[in-house]
Amino acid sequence: MKTKKEYTITIGWLYPELMSTYGDRGNILILQKRCAQRGIGCVIQPIDFATEEKVIEKVDMVFGGGAQDRQQGILIDDLRKRKGPVLKHLLDSNIPGLFVCGSPQLLGHYYMTGDGKKLEGLGLFDMESRHFGNDKPRCIGNTVISISDAYKIEGLSYKNTIVGFENHGGRTYLGSGLSPFGTVLVGNGNNAEDKTEGAVYNNWIATYSHGPLLSKNPHIADFLIAKTLEIKYGKKIKLSQLDDARMWQAHDEMLRKLGV
Amino acid sequence: MSIIKVMNRLRYLIAVGVGMCISWISRIVSYGAGSTWPGEIALRIYPNILTVLKKRITKGIICVAGTNGKTTTSLMISGILKSSGYTVLHNTSGANLVNGIVSTFFHTWKKTDYAVFEIDENSLPKLLDFIHPDVLVLLNLFRDQLDRYGEVDAIGSSWRATLSICSEKTTIIANGDDPMIAAVTEKLRSRVVYIGLEDTTYYLPKMQHATDSIYCPKCGKRLTFGGVYFSHLGKWACGACGFTHPDILITGASYSSPLEGVYNIYNTLAAAATAEVLAIDATLIQKSLDSFTPAFGRMEQVIYKGVSLRILLSKNPTGFNESLRTVLASATYGPMLIVLNDRIPDGTDVSWIWDVDFEQLNTYAFPLVISGDRTHDMAVRISYAIDDAKTHMESDTNLESAIEKVVTTAKAGETVWVLATYSAMLDVRKIITGKKIL
Numbered sequence A: 001m002k003t004k005k006e007y008t009i010t011i012g013w014l015y016p017e018l019m020s021t022y023g024d025r026g027n028i029l030i031l032q033k034r035c036a037q038r039g040i041g042c043v044i045q046p047i048d049f050a051t052e053e054k055v056i057e058k059v060d061m062v063f064g065g066g067a068q069d070r071q072q073g074i075l076i077d078d079l080r081k082r083k084g085p086v087l088k089h090l091l092d093s094n095i096p097g098l099f100v101c102g103s104p105q106l107l108g109h110y111y112m113t114g115d116g117k118k119l120e121g122l123g124l125f126d127m128e129s130r131h132f133g134n135d136k137p138r139c140i141g142n143t144v145i146s147i148s149d150a151y152k153i154e155g156l157s158y159k160n161t162i163v164g165f166e167n168h169g170g171r172t173y174l175g176s177g178l179s180p181f182g183t184v185l186v187g188n189g190n191n192a193e194d195k196t197e198g199a200v201y202n203n204w205i206a207t208y209s210h211g212p213l214l215s216k217n218p219h220i221a222d223f224l225i226a227k228t229l230e231i232k233y234g235k236k237i238k239l240s241q242l243d244d245a246r247m248w249q250a251h252d253e254m255l256r257k258l259g260v
Numbered sequence B: 001m002s003i004i005k006v007m008n009r010l011r012y013l014i015a016v017g018v019g020m021c022i023s024w025i026s027r028i029v030s031y032g033a034g035s036t037w038p039g040e041i042a043l044r045i046y047p048n049i050l051t052v053l054k055k056r057i058t059k060g061i062i063c064v065a066g067t068n069g070k071t072t073t074s075l076m077i078s079g080i081l082k083s084s085g086y087t088v089l090h091n092t093s094g095a096n097l098v099n100g101i102v103s104t105f106f107h108t109w110k111k112t113d114y115a116v117f118e119i120d121e122n123s124l125p126k127l128l129d130f131i132h133p134d135v136l137v138l139l140n141l142f143r144d145q146l147d148r149y150g151e152v153d154a155i156g157s158s159w160r161a162t163l164s165i166c167s168e169k170t171t172i173i174a175n176g177d178d179p180m181i182a183a184v185t186e187k188l189r190s191r192v193v194y195i196g197l198e199d200t201t202y203y204l205p206k207m208q209h210a211t212d213s214i215y216c217p218k219c220g221k222r223l224t225f226g227g228v229y230f231s232h233l234g235k236w237a238c239g240a241c242g243f244t245h246p247d248i249l250i251t252g253a254s255y256s257s258p259l260e261g262v263y264n265i266y267n268t269l270a271a272a273a274t275a276e277v278l279a280i281d282a283t284l285i286q287k288s289l290d291s292f293t294p295a296f297g298r299m300e301q302v303i304y305k306g307v308s309l310r311i312l313l314s315k316n317p318t319g320f321n322e323s324l325r326t327v328l329a330s331a332t333y334g335p336m337l338i339v340l341n342d343r344i345p346d347g348t349d350v351s352w353i354w355d356v357d358f359e360q361l362n363t364y365a366f367p368l369v370i371s372g373d374r375t376h377d378m379a380v381r382i383s384y385a386i387d388d389a390k391t392h393m394e395s396d397t398n399l400e401s402a403i404e405k406v407v408t409t410a411k412a413g414e415t416v417w418v419l420a421t422y423s424a425m426l427d428v429r430k431i432i433t434g435k436k437i438l
Helices: A026-036 A069-092 A104-107 A219-234 A245-257 B004-026 B036-044 B048-058 B070-085 B098-105 B125-128 B150-163 B180-182 B263-278 B282-290 B317-329 B351-355 B374-384 B397-407 B422-433
Strands: A008-015 A041-045 A061-064 A097-099 A111-112 A118-120 A127-130 A139-147 A161-168 A171-172 A182-186 A198-200 A204-206 B057-067 B086-088 B111-120 B135-138 B170-174 B191-196 B224-232 B233-237 B300-305 B305-314 B337-338 B367-371 B393-395 B416-420
Touching: A008 A026, A008 A069, A026 A041, A026 A061, A026 A219, A026 B351, A026 B374, A041 A182, A069 B150, A069 B397, A097 A104, A104 A127, A104 A204, A111 B300, A139 A245, A204 B337, A245 B263, A245 B374, B004 B036, B004 B048, B004 B098, B036 B098, B048 B057, B048 B098, B048 B125, B057 B070, B057 B125, B070 B086, B070 B111, B070 B263, B070 B282, B070 B300, B086 B098, B086 B150, B098 B111, B111 B125, B125 B150, B125 B416, B135 B263, B135 B300, B150 B180, B170 B263, B224 B263, B263 B282, B263 B317, B300 B422, B305 B422, B317 B351, B317 B416, B337 B397, B337 B422, B351 B374, B367 B374, B367 B397, B374 B422, B397 B416, B397 B422, B416 B422
Parallel strands: A008 A041, A008 A061, A061 A097, A097 A204, A111 A127, B057 B111, B057 B135, B086 B111, B135 B170, B170 B191, B305 B416, B337 B367, B337 B416, B367 B393
Antiparallel strands: A111 A118, A127 A171, A139 A161, A139 A182, A198 A204, B224 B233, B300 B305
């Protein structure tokens, strides 16, 4: 028998067919299952070319993965012109968001390509990215960053590290009003210079960590779920503790391998 | 003879001599790298060595490229040619870069009738600089280790550029069910023979997540699919620019595959189409296919401690999805061992496991054992896919004891299925056969 759920969240997933390079959908699968295990309803709303603004503005969380070059070319106009304003509205209304992979390049003001072409971004985050061509090597490998207590959820086990994998040619520089997601312990982060990784603005998290960021970081998954519920229902809702032994084992094993 | 010509000839002879010596020594001491180093050194001494070496092949050169199925297809072609009485030079899968192909020539002094080379997708343009094959087989393009190979579209464009230089002397066998392969083989000077399944009974109920070319490779609009066999292979059409599925000359009904798995039907068709182009009789082709023994790790059967194991190399989302589908469709399915490594040949980024539809295992009733360098990553992936109450999963970072575990759970008549990435597959084989292959 189907009972009506006490709480239900809707996650808007940007261009699931096009912005999905390397396991990005893992984040969606993880959020769905972690909600289901707690009896929280979780509806996935794909945001595609034909999705209307009034549908998008009703989502409770936004997720964006990475796009390959050709795929990005196919969607960028639609994203900037038709989705840009409603995304800005969601950001300003504190709707939580997670953007992985190439998102720092997409959310910022612009991306300067290796041959000097300036590609306009969404301009939602005060940051810019550039590719230095062959002058600077690609940033590839496992990463560990440390994050602040802001991601702590009352009553749940917590670690201040995030493990991920980065693979980007461009480098991102944050504007003065923007906080990084964390500080680099292992890897390159935004630009391999200032030890910053990703960026946070209102309740949106952007990170170069690509693929399934949430797989080895259950605390970030729960932070997003808790924040989404809090914004939607206007009160703090206590999340039950799940059995995350396997997830933390994977997290700790990576810390051990990387000597953190 | 001019002095330049003499010097050139001398360099060539030195390159061949050095290459053959290294090849011979490394085979005697069975040093693994023997499959690529002789060629690498010979290429450094004489970069154009292939343009001379290819003259040792008297009847024809066949090259096989594509993300999945190269090894099985080229082994099938080689088998058909041999059973037709021809001598064949054939590279091993670990030697599918240009240096590996050069090394393969050093295995014998003698001239051979045919050469069958499987070639890495990124090395195909480089190989075609030296060799214009008589038959070129293009199987498919799927995402595979983006950190190493780059994007499917980028490989497609480089193939397109390189294929336009092939002449009428080359016949191309192309998979018409793959929109990207159809796009890169359109309007070439070479004759193109399209293969495809043309069988609606293989259609999937819904599209898988791991697809690449579902937007028109020509105009960028979304393709429509009358049906999908797996990934983006199917009966596609572009409603916007009119680019359509090519007419299929050799369909799934033409030959029967000796191996389970829908992907193996494509491999069978590609091999049979190649043999048809080489004027081999259809009855003989089927007869040779029927006695086909799989390449190592490609549906290979090994008996270990009295238990039958099937090893399936599963190295990217599409390959893994098809391996799972094959296991679940098999009449003899049983316990499963999944091994994930993250070494250079596997790709150092394991994110791709989230593009595999492990949700298929949701109600898998047999024991599941996870191992490999990235045991924990795979365990997390599968724990999010399955119902813990229904499927028993165990992880063990020690591969030897993981193999023991899965083998001891097998009941009489059950097959143990091993799904492993490249280096993991080699590790598994080494443990169960007691010897190293590469």
